[in-house]
Amino acid sequence: MDQRDYETALYPLLEVRSDTVRARLERFAxxxxxxxxxxxxxxxxxxxxxxxxxxxxxxxxxxxxWARFEGRDGFALDRRFDDERQLFGVLWGELGWEPEVPGRPAGWSRDDLEDALVAAVATWLRPLLPAQDDGLIWRIESPDGAVVADNI
Incomplete structure (x- = not known):
């Protein structure tokens, strides 16, 4: 399985949350x-x-x-929305992962999985972002803080 195949398998699970996430992103903006x-x-x-x-x-x-705010009132805005800032999550349940996301393909490192996840999330979120011309920047970061996509 290559990165594109992995993203294709993951996308329907992300898409199910699109309406909820779009509404949250609009409220955040x-x-x-x-x-x-x-x-x-x-x-x-x-x-x-x-x-x-x-x-x-x-x-x-x-x-x-997760979404978070940067800027003067970032902390206050993060607290205001608290758990609503989680846009997607996978938990370990009684029967396995919920939702049942594809596992890391054989031969992939943790970094390979991370790269595929970040790319899939960026592809999923781009069309959900509110259309605005107010100078607000949207950015996707990997866990180590590296900017993956700026002003998406």
Whole structure:
């Protein structure tokens, strides 16, 4: 299995969450740029919304996708949305991974899996981002903080 095959197998599992994630991303963007975004009547200031892709420690398949705010009010906005910032997650349940994502293909390193996951998440999220012209930057980062896609 190559990276493209892996992404193709994963995409339907991500797509199921698209409507929910699109609505969340729109709320995040609105809060990051609105005058009442910080909840205290002041001006919210977030320069960017960063999407982080975290691969499970074992690197076998499970992963999480979280959004976070960067900027003056980043911390307050992160707390405001708290668990809603999780856009996708894979948990270990009674019967295995939930949802049942493809495992790491034989011969792949943890880094190979991470690269495929980040690429798949970027492909999934690009069309879900709100169309805005307000200077807000959207960025995808790998777990080590490397920028994968800037101003997506």
């Amino acid at each position: 609105s809060a990051a740029t609105s005058s009442a975004g910080d909840g205290a009547g002041g001006t919210a200031s977030a320069d960017a919304i960063v999407i982080n892709v975290f691969v499970d420690q074992d690197g076998e398949g499970p992963f999480d996708v």
